[in-house]
Amino acid sequence: MVPSTNLTFPNRDTHRAWLASQAALPAGFRVGTTRFDFVPREAPKPAKMTLTLIALDRPTPDFAAAFTKNAFPGAPIIVGRKRLNAPALGAIIINNKISNVCAPGGVETAERVCVEAARLLGLAPAAVLPSSTGVIGWSLPTDAILAALPQAVSALAGGTILPAAEGIVTTDLYPKIRRADVGGGSIVGIAKGAGMIEPNLATMLVYVLTDLAVPRGELRAMLARAIDASFNAISIDSDTSTSDTVALISSGRVPCEDFGAFERGLHTVCRDLAEDVVRNGEGVRHVIRVRVTHAASPVLARALGKAIVNAPLFKCAVAGNDPNVGRLVQAIGKHIGAFAPQTDLSKLRAAMGGVDIFANGVFQLDPSKEAALIAHLRGAELYASAAPKDGVFSAPIDFPPHERCVELEIEVGNGAASATVLGGDLTHEYVSENADYRS
Amino acid sequence: MVPSTNLTFPNRDTHRAWLASQAALPAGFRVGTTRFDFVPREAPKPAKMTLTLIALDRPTPDFAAAFTKNAFPGAPIIVGRKRLNAPALGAIIINNKISNVCAPGGVETAERVCVEAARLLGLAPAAVLPSSTGVIGWSLPTDAILAALPQAVSALAGGTILPAAEGIVTTDLYPKIRRADVGGGSIVGIAKGAGMIEPNLATMLVYVLTDLAVPRGELRAMLARAIDASFNAISIDSDTSTSDTVALISSGRVPCEDFGAFERGLHTVCRDLAEDVVRNGEGVRHVIRVRVTHAASPVLARALGKAIVNAPLFKCAVAGNDPNVGRLVQAIGKHIGAFAPQTDLSKLRAAMGGVDIFANGVFQLDPSKEAALIAHLRGAELYASAAPKDGVFSAPIDFPPHERCVELEIEVGNGAASATVLGGDLTHEYVSENADYRS
Numbered sequence: 089m090v091p092s093t094n095l096t097f098p099n100r101d102t103h104r105a106w107l108a109s110q111a112a113l114p115a116g117f118r119v120g121t122t123r124f125d126f127v128p129r130e131a132p133k134p135a136k137m138t139l140t141l142i143a144l145d146r147p148t149p150d151f152a153a154a155f156t157k158n159a160f161p162g163a164p165i166i167v168g169r170k171r172l173n174a175p176a177l178g179a180i181i182i183n184n185k186i187s188n189v190c191a192p193g194g195v196e197t198a199e200r201v202c203v204e205a206a207r208l209l210g211l212a213p214a215a216v217l218p219s220s221t222g223v224i225g226w227s228l229p230t231d232a233i234l235a236a237l238p239q240a241v242s243a244l245a246g247g248t249i250l251p252a253a254e255g256i257v258t259t260d261l262y263p264k265i266r267r268a269d270v271g272g273g274s275i276v277g278i279a280k281g282a283g284m285i286e287p288n289l290a291t292m293l294v295y296v297l298t299d300l301a302v303p304r305g306e307l308r309a310m311l312a313r314a315i316d317a318s319f320n321a322i323s324i325d326s327d328t329s330t331s332d333t334v335a336l337i338s339s340g341r342v343p344c345e346d347f348g349a350f351e352r353g354l355h356t357v358c359r360d361l362a363e364d365v366v367r368n369g370e371g372v373r374h375v376i377r378v379r380v381t382h383a384a385s386p387v388l389a390r391a392l393g394k395a396i397v398n399a400p401l402f403k404c405a406v407a408g409n410d411p412n413v414g415r416l417v418q419a420i421g422k423h424i425g426a427f428a429p430q431t432d433l434s435k436l437r438a439a440m441g442g443v444d445i446f447a448n449g450v451f452q453l454d455p456s457k458e459a460a461l462i463a464h465l466r467g468a469e470l471y472a473s474a475a476p477k478d479g480v481f482s483a484p485i486d487f488p489p490h491e492r493c494v495e496l497e498i499e500v501g502n503g504a505a506s507a508t509v510l511g512g513d514l515t516h517e518y519v520s521e522n523a524d525y526r527s
Numbered sequence: 528m529v530p531s532t533n534l535t536f537p538n539r540d541t542h543r544a545w546l547a548s549q550a551a552l553p554a555g556f557r558v559g560t561t562r563f564d565f566v567p568r569e570a571p572k573p574a575k576m577t578l579t580l581i582a583l584d585r586p587t588p589d590f591a592a593a594f595t596k597n598a599f600p601g602a603p604i605i606v607g608r609k610r611l612n613a614p615a616l617g618a619i620i621i622n623n624k625i626s627n628v629c630a631p632g633g634v635e636t637a638e639r640v641c642v643e644a645a646r647l648l649g650l651a652p653a654a655v656l657p658s659s660t661g662v663i664g665w666s667l668p669t670d671a672i673l674a675a676l677p678q679a680v681s682a683l684a685g686g687t688i689l690p691a692a693e694g695i696v697t698t699d700l701y702p703k704i705r706r707a708d709v710g711g712g713s714i715v716g717i718a719k720g721a722g723m724i725e726p727n728l729a730t731m732l733v734y735v736l737t738d739l740a741v742p743r744g745e746l747r748a749m750l751a752r753a754i755d756a757s758f759n760a761i762s763i764d765s766d767t768s769t770s771d772t773v774a775l776i777s778s779g780r781v782p783c784e785d786f787g788a789f790e791r792g793l794h795t796v797c798r799d800l801a802e803d804v805v806r807n808g809e810g811v812r813h814v815i816r817v818r819v820t821h822a823a824s825p826v827l828a829r830a831l832g833k834a835i836v837n838a839p840l841f842k843c844a845v846a847g848n849d850p851n852v853g854r855l856v857q858a859i860g861k862h863i864g865a866f867a868p869q870t871d872l873s874k875l876r877a878a879m880g881g882v883d884i885f886a887n888g889v890f891q892l893d894p895s896k897e898a899a900l901i902a903h904l905r906g907a908e909l910y911a912s913a914a915p916k917d918g919v920f921s922a923p924i925d926f927p928p929h930e931r932c933v934e935l936e937i938e939v940g941n942g943a944a945s946a947t948v949l950g951g952d953l954t955h956e957y958v959s960e961n962a963d964y965r966s
């Protein structure tokens with residue numbers, strides 16, 4: 089998971105201009121959105137919902153999707169798993185605000201929305217994939233969605249994917265778009281992330297569109313491999329959403345002459361979107377990139393990386409630009425002690441920001457290294473935390489200022505396996521976002 | 528893990544008076560402390576350390592101890608494991624501020640402190656158990672400790688364990704003492720907790736003293752069982768300290784006529800101390816008690832309880848008195864999906880504060896239930912979060928106002944096993960404590 093870009097944005101406008109430069113829709117797709125007010129049944133005060141429609145000019149058999157492994161999947165996930173067997177896909181209908189998870193009659197509601205979208209688009213209902221994100225447990229406002237669907241259909245337009253990237257977000261600070269141009273075609277992905285981001289996908293909706301003609305079987309195998317190296321290697325807070333979805337759809341409009349090049353492009357798009365999702369994770373002020381090497385197995389390497397980026401005390405220290413490497417070693421020792429207690433750690437070496445901090449069973453620290461570590465942490469900070477008058481912290485940015493990470497290297501020293509994992513720090517902004525999310 | 532007390536304290540004085548009423552030392556023990564200034568080698572600004580000495584009137588063969596499973600144990604843990612084979616124990620020497628973990632020469636330093644304490648007390652060096660808690664990676668100030676030891680020895684006094692309960696703390700808000708009177712003797716325990724609290728013990732030092740004569744073998748078996756049902760069933764932040772220690776020492780001064788009654792008393796002391804440690808966990812504003820029943824195995828029941836009390840988004844919701852039961856179900860589904868995906872969850876029932884919230888695969892919510900859940904959360908709050916001017920949140924209490932918990936019942940519905948797990952919410956106070964811990 090080496091970054092493919094190292095962008096910096098001084099302000100919102102430069103970021104939006106860059107997004108626009110990435111946003112050209114592949115041939116054969118149109119997107120449309122509509123926003124409307126409604127009153128949730130469970131908490132009777134007005135709320136807003138955006139419907140986002142992604143439509144193909146004609147249905148395609150060549151699509152792939154992967155869903156959350158949470159044992160309480162949302163209704164759209166239950167429906168989506170069935171759609172994998174459908175002969176063709178013609179549209180995706182996405183709503184934010186309510187995730188339609190474990191709500192009474194949720195599957196019927198999701199299907200009803202698909203039926204109506206299909207009717208308006210002239211498709212079979214099984215050619216529409218539903219997606220929802222937002223509050224768990226609430227019921228979708230079916231009537232309001234059905235009433236709004238025609239506006240989403242009339243808004244459908246080609247050219248740019250930006251309206252869809254903007255339409256699917258919840259607490260995201262900015263839209264996320266990544267692209268790869270391959271041969272005469274392109275692969276363009278958008279993502280909605282923020283919290284509840286962990287392995288096996290995240291509270292994450294990702295739609296990757298391509299005009300390159302890749303058959304269903306190859307598409308599905310390539311998507312599984314790309315997800316394993318990208319979305320399954322990130323974690324914001326170890327929580328696994330009930331709604332995670334990654335979909336990949338080919339309009340087949342451009343012949344694909346090099347499947348290898350296509351797969352490399354797909355990996356780049358997924359990897360960059362995964363990193364975007366972490367960088368814009370709820371309350372994330374530092375992205376932490378852990379590279380674990382010389383481990384006994386790839387599974388252990390990844391699990392150790394995850395254990396580090398999910399260790400609350402280490403995450404807090406990073407938030408405070410505090411190179412508390414004791415907590416890093418604690419997190420490693422906790423994981424190894426619990427899951428691989430026979431591991432010989434006498435050769436373990438650790439570095440942060442290129443500075444060696446641990447070897448031969450003891451810390452390798454001195455005041456000049458401490459200063460270098462603090463500088464590294466400060467350099468990776470996305471924004472400084474500002475004490476708010478009312479105690480509710482919020483991010484002061486709506487663009488990613490840079491793509492620098494806190495870089496950790498953990499050389500376990502008894503094998504040949506490696507893995508890279510991305511995560512974030514644990515901040516007041518995360519707590520404020522999530523202790524007051526529904527009000 | 529049903530609470531043995533349901534105390535309330537209107538202020539610090541009533542709590543301290545209650546502590547004093549619990550603090551009578553068992554026969555055969557004395558405690559002494561001393562506090563001194565020193566300059567750490569790694570961060571050259573003055574710091575304070577307290578040395579706490581627990582001494583027996585004569586060495587005893589009847590002692591037990593359990594230590595962290597972290598794969599990078601502190602030097603005192605490495606020494607302590609050896610002590611388990613010593614013929615007798617005569618004293619425990621405890622320092623706070625620096626944990627002596629992975630510091631160069633750490634084991635030699637711990638042994639040197641034991642040698643000097645043994646010399647002053649007329650013991651064999653192997654009769655002294657060392658304990659340290661605090662910053663990981665720093666070196667113990669050996670000279671300052673050796674210079675301070677004589678004062679700790681001259682401070683030794685019987686009567687009350689309170690000085691030791693106060694001496695071992697770090698970021699704890701108040702000392703923790705629990706007792707059980709059994710026959711003509713007693714079991715009295717003290718604990719230091721706060722952060723890095725997870726299974727397999729915690730950043731937790733616990734010393735349980737008894738004058739009841741129980742032989743080494745029985746003592747060790749009983750301690751293992753008591754820990755399993757108490758300290759191994761709590762989690763503040765899933766982090767496992769490198770220093771966790773629970774020691775149980777019998778002075779043998781009172782004949783024990785009923786080992787069953789002794790073990791019940793030991794369980795009570797451990798269970799209550801474990802709950803105290805959670806209640807006084809770093810930034811904990813709500814204690815969450817999860818009772819998992821009708822599970823397929825005790826291991827699954829406990830793991831599911833741990834998954835719930837460690838789910839960051841649910842913990843944040845609890846902090847905000849927000850009955851976001853969607854996040855509770857998310858946490859259950861995440862754990863089952865990852866670790867027991869074949870589990871049939873169709874019979875799962877969940878309740879919070881006695882209010883049924885989930886059954887038959889869907890939420891069972893209405894506005895009156897929502898109000899009841901909010902009232903339950905507010906009733907379990909230890910203190911309200913106050914927005915500080917400088918953005919650094921801190922607990923406004925130095926006593927536990929009450930022992931009420933957020934009570935969760937999860938009936939999995941496909942087995943006979945059960946477990947109770949305690950944890951805390953995730954608050955601004957936790958982040959403030961841990962993003963700025965070392966400065």
